[in-house]
Amino acid sequence: MSELNVIIVGFGFIGRELVRTLREKIDKIRRLDQEFRIVGASDSRGYLYHEDGLSLEKLSSVERLSDYSTEYCEGGSTEELIEKDSIDLMVEATPTNIKDGEPGLTFIKTALSKGVHVVTSNKGPLVVAFRELTNLAEKNGCHLLYEGTVAGAVPIFSLIRECLQGDKIRRITGILNGTTNYILSRMYFEGTSFELALKEAQERGITERDPSYDVDGIDAACKVVILANALMNRNVKFEEVERTGIRRITQEAISLAKKSNFAIKLIGTIDRRIEVAPKLVPINHPLCVHGTLNAIHIETDLAREITLVGYGAGKETVSAVLNDMLTVMKRKAESTQ
Numbered sequence: 356m357s358e359l360n361v362i363i364v365g366f367g368f369i370g371r372e373l374v375r376t377l378r379e380k381i382d383k384i385r386r387l388d389q390e391f392r393i394v395g396a397s398d399s400r401g402y403l404y405h406e407d408g409l410s411l412e413k414l415s416s417v418e419r420l421s422d423y424s425t426e427y428c429e430g431g432s433t434e435e436l437i438e439k440d441s442i443d444l445m446v447e448a449t450p451t452n453i454k455d456g457e458p459g460l461t462f463i464k465t466a467l468s469k470g471v472h473v474v475t476s477n478k479g480p481l482v483v484a485f486r487e488l489t490n491l492a493e494k495n496g497c498h499l500l501y502e503g504t505v506a507g508a509v510p511i512f513s514l515i516r517e518c519l520q521g522d523k524i525r526r527i528t529g530i531l532n533g534t535t536n537y538i539l540s541r542m543y544f545e546g547t548s549f550e551l552a553l554k555e556a557q558e559r560g561i562t563e564r565d566p567s568y569d570v571d572g573i574d575a576a577c578k579v580v581i582l583a584n585a586l587m588n589r590n591v592k593f594e595e596v597e598r599t600g601i602r603r604i605t606q607e608a609i610s611l612a613k614k615s616n617f618a619i620k621l622i623g624t625i626d627r628r629i630e631v632a633p634k635l636v637p638i639n640h641p642l643c644v645h646g647t648l649n650a651i652h653i654e655t656d657l658a659r660e661i662t663l664v665g666y667g668a669g670k671e672t673v674s675a676v677l678n679d680m681l682t683v684m685k686r687k688a689e690s691t692q
């Protein structure tokens with residue numbers, strides 16, 4: 356039987372949705388771990404810690420951690436929280452920073468160095484220091500799982516690691532950014548201009564704070580780096596990804612493609628090349644999905660072709676984070692049998 360003391364670092368959209376989901380699914384979780392508890396949570400201003408566990412009911416009812424109780428340690432750092440005794444798993448969901456990976460990179464390194472397992476939805480640390488982090492996890496006998504970092508709820512890492520163990524992955528292609536897919540879909544179906552479709556996406560709140568992360572292919576390139584390093588044994592740096600965004604895609608180009616039964620999609624490709632660029636995709640190809648959907652097409656020696664389609668962001672991402680947490684629980688339970 357596993358007994359996990361968990362901390363949640365970052366109490367924003369993902370952190371809060373996770374807490375609500377844990378509360379909802381607590382019976383399922385307790386079947387694996389009767390003692391499961393959230394002992395701490397932090398945001399940018401401080402943290403909560405209680406060794407006997409925080410109340411999931413109360414935690415899921417507050418918007419800010421400081422509203423939970425006077426136990427909130429204002430000004431306390433996440434590092435202090437990670438250093439507390441008896442923490443087994445850290446769920447890390449702080450903002451993505453692809454320049455230096457911080458603050459998540461330091462949190463993950465601190466946790467792994469202490470032998471604390473890590474589940475993260477934050478691309479930044481993995482883009483900046485993938486090998487360093489996986490080596491640190493291995494050295495300290497920890498699990499480092501990051502299903503939510505690429506294509507949200509789409510279980511690409513679990514599928515390849517669990518279900519394609521004997522396959523050689525030859526090529527991965529994918530629509531890895533839902534915002535650009537939304538923009539290109541509006542242009543394709545409604546004849547909207549790029550500028551108007553981008554404005555609509557911003558109004559719907561589905562762009563990054565700086566939309567160039569989406570439209571210039573930066574976000575998709577980060578995901579390509581993680582996929583290449585995690586699943587195809589590469590050691591790719593972000594700067595090595597050949598990257599072209601969608602700013603120059605005109606309505607004329609989309610219409611011309613449509614007449615020949617193609618759509619233009621922003622595709623990340625990992626084979627001999629590592630690139631993100633707009634491509635013509637036949638409308639009957641499984642990758643040709645629309646709206647904010649993501650899709651990943653895997654080509655292998657044995658299974659040949661598999662395509663996964665699903666939601667790349669939003670609260671659906673919690674599915675991936677929770678699955679990673681349950682995986683850590685299962686592995687811990689197996690190792691103590």
Ligand SMILES: NC(=O)c1ccc[n+]([C@@H]2O[C@H](COP(=O)([O-])OP(=O)(O)OC[C@H]3O[C@@H](n4cnc5c(N)ncnc54)[C@H](OP(=O)(O)O)[C@@H]3O)[C@@H](O)[C@H]2O)c1
Nearest residue numbers: 365366367368369398399448449450451458476477668669
């Ligand atoms: N939202 C999605 O749909 C989605 C999908 C897939 C992956 N992700 C990734 O998941 C991560 C979290 O996303 P989100 O949407 O939840 O972001 P968010 O709403 O901006 O929340 C980020 C949280 O991190 C906290 N934080 C910032 N600096 C911190 C520090 N030094 N110590 C502790 N906490 C700190 C913030 O604190 P304050 O509350 O005090 O500001 C906030 O609670 C990001 O890396 C994101 O890219 C998000």
